[in-house]
Amino acid sequence: MRNIVIGSGPAGRLGSLELGKLGEDVTLIEKNHIAGTCLNEGCMVVCALTDITKFIDLNKRFNEYGFLKSQLDISYEKITQKIIETQEKLRYLNQMENESFGNNIVYGKASIDESTVKVNGESLEYDNLLIATGARPFIPEIEGNEFGLTNKDILKIDEVPESLNIIGGGIIAGEIANIYSTLGSEVNILARSTFLKELSENTKEYVLKKIIPDVNIYENTNVKQAFKNKVLTDDDQELEGVPFFATGRVPNSEIAEGIVEINPDKTIKVNEMMKTNLNNIYAAGDVTGGYMLTPVARMEGITAARNMAGYSNKVSYECIPQTLSLNTEVSFVKNEKLDLSDDEKAQIAIPGIGGPSAFWHILSGDTGYAEVDFDKNNNKIAKINSISPSSTSDVAYLSHLMRMDYDLDDYENFLEIHPSTDTTYKIIKNMWL
Incomplete structure (x- = not known):
């Protein structure tokens, strides 16, 4: 063939x-x-x-x-x-x-x-x-869009922009904001609706206060014109900075x-x-x-x-884990099959654990955050938001348990590695079971 x-x-x-x-x-x-x-x-x-x-x-x-x-x-x-x-x-x-x-x-x-x-x-x-x-990259049809950068241009620019206007409110916008803010740019994020709506409110609040505190967030804001070194919003506000499109x-x-x-x-x-x-x-x-x-x-x-090749196979999109690559990783997963009411849902949230890549965060009180939602009637994980240096692997493995529809009692035999910054196991094993 x-x-x-x-x-x-x-x-x-x-x-x-x-x-x-x-x-x-x-x-x-x-x-x-x-x-x-x-x-x-x-x-x-x-x-x-x-x-x-x-x-x-x-x-x-x-x-x-x-x-x-x-x-x-x-x-x-x-x-x-x-x-x-x-x-x-x-x-x-x-x-x-x-x-x-x-x-x-x-x-x-x-x-x-x-x-x-x-x-x-x-x-x-x-x-x-x-x-x-x-x-x-999707380039919105606004006047001056030819001045906007996208992810395709990151390796083409010679120096860190003095200021940057990131147009978009999703994961890519957050990651680009983290990079250039840390490198010294003054960064604005202009989100057409809500910034980082993929995250829970508490997780988003932690990101804004602890990880990208110097980034200015403008929600429910549209850009109507872009220039080489500034943008004009729909309420005629001028914001200095190179436009960067992270709009899908x-x-x-x-x-x-x-x-x-x-x-x-x-x-x-x-x-x-x-x-x-x-x-x-x-x-x-x-x-x-x-x-x-x-x-x-x-x-x-x-x-x-x-x-x-003739081997019958089907794809499944259940419990897809995702991450936001910041100076501390932010990972999340949701079980779309569980649409729970408040009466059916239980939530446990705790600060992160100081461990590898997080020990020196203890002094400043920003070790991370973990939040797990449970289907309390059926003893299943419904949703996870995790901020920690190990969250990418932690949430990936937990998403597998969610896809396999394991009962959380099976998690009792899970043996974690120490030292670790994984707080999700502590929530599930020590606080829920």
Whole structure:
């Protein structure tokens, strides 16, 4: 079976790897760089910069405590240069990994019809096609939008902006605010509705007061015009700073228009097997909408690949864990199947534990925060919000228990590692059970 995968981001790369593992004939086509937005413009860039800001934050804390005297000389240009060098190494490794399964990688812009893919002047026939072309930043239609930066520009600017206006109120807006605020920018966030509505109110309050206290938040605010170094809001307020758009993403679905069914929001319509309305064409990742997260894209790509190879597989979106990469990580998960009334819900919330990467936060009283909602009638976890250096792994494992529908009594045998900053186990094991 001839399988063609278009796009080498998390969905396409993992899909092609899975097909290769299953012994299938695979051609992977990539327009730009292997590994897609995540490595080249997205979460890996954010994580790299956040590693720097965590160091800056810790250095500042140690200086304030008086046992370390140091002054940092930070070169943003050198930071971006080293990120790019690291990306090049990772691209090489990702390509080698794919080719190790016998997959053929072609670089070029593709176009498709119902039986062939055209790339670099060649026509390639396929038995199965996986479209994993991702998404790009959404740019609102406002006057002066050409002056706005996006995540695609982070590695292109030469220096930290003196001031920054981040337009958007979601996770990306929060992460960008944390980075540039720590690096010395005066940062404003302008959210059309509520900032960080994914978080509980108490978790959000902790983030604003303890993690990004210097960021100015403007909720229920629209920007009607952007300039090179300022924005104008809908109530005619002028805010100094380079505009930065964190206003969502647009699917790169143009390649499939007129070939497969497209949703009204321009995402490619797929079923739970990641199949389009045509039996031999599949789509996965951000181009299909939904959760635009790297782990979800990987899951979708693997699901599509297994079905393309004849192994029936369905995707599930229950209890998806998410994180906000700040100087202290903020992670959360919700069990969508449990829509509880106040009478059915119980909540326990406590401060974080001082441990690895949080011991020196005890003196300033900002060790983190954990909040767990329970279905008290059925003894299940309904929702978790966790702020701690270990929250990304803690919440990921707990989300697995939620997906498997474990009774919380089963958690009694869980043995944690010490020292740890995981407060969720303390809530569940010592305060709930």
